[in-house]
Amino acid sequence: MPLPRNIVVRASAGTGKTYKLVTTWVELVEGGGDPLRIVAVTFTEKAAADMRSRIREAIADHMKTLPTSEHGKWTRVLTLLPAAPINTIHGFCGKLLRESGLHAGIDPSFSILDEQRSLDLARESAVDTLRNEIRDGNVQVAELFAAYGLDGLVDGAAGSVEESDCGPRDDG
Numbered sequence: 001m002p003l004p005r006n007i008v009v010r011a012s013a014g015t016g017k018t019y020k021l022v023t024t025w026v027e028l029v030e031g032g033g034d035p036l037r038i039v040a041v042t043f044t045e046k047a048a049a050d051m052r053s054r055i056r057e058a059i060a061d062h063m064k065t066l067p068t069s070e071h072g073k074w075t076r077v078l079t080l081l082p083a084a085p086i087n088t089i090h091g092f093c094g095k096l097l098r099e100s101g102l103h104a105g106i107d108p109s110f111s112i113l114d115e116q117r118s119l120d121l122a123r124e125s126a127v128d129t130l131r132n133e134i135r136d137g138n139v140q141v142a143e144l145f146a147a148y149g150l151d152g153l154v155d156g157a158a159g160s161v162e163e164s165d166c167g168p169r170d171d172g
Helices: 017-030 045-064 068-083 089-104 115-135 139-164
Strands: 040-042 086-088
Touching: 017 040, 017 045, 040 045, 040 089, 045 068, 045 086, 086 089, 115 139
Parallel strands: 040 086
Antiparallel strands: none
């Protein structure tokens, strides 16, 4: 079943985004869509796992309303569900790059930088930059170093990198 257009759902928390995506996914499969060709993308691993779980529950509920003779199709869908492209943005893009990245000169054995490693790299970079600036005689950086110390400057620099991240936050 070809989808007449791509669907993007964007709304604040608790408005039914996941419900809409789950029902759309099940409707697409009901209409003949291949579960391995329906892409559902979200921001976090937790949200992707939740979506996959809710799809599984929706299929189980749907099967209760069907005659036993129609269960075979949905049993197959449940079998394929773990391989269905229900993922985070970075997970989906990573899969595409692993499959086709050689055409773009990307090593398929790359890894995706996680948040903690990103922060660690930002801190290491800040330390290296501060040391180089002081070594090269940058008086302003030396004065900042004297006023705030290495940890204070690194925390400030790494914190500004973290704050500049425009990705979604789960601040509770």
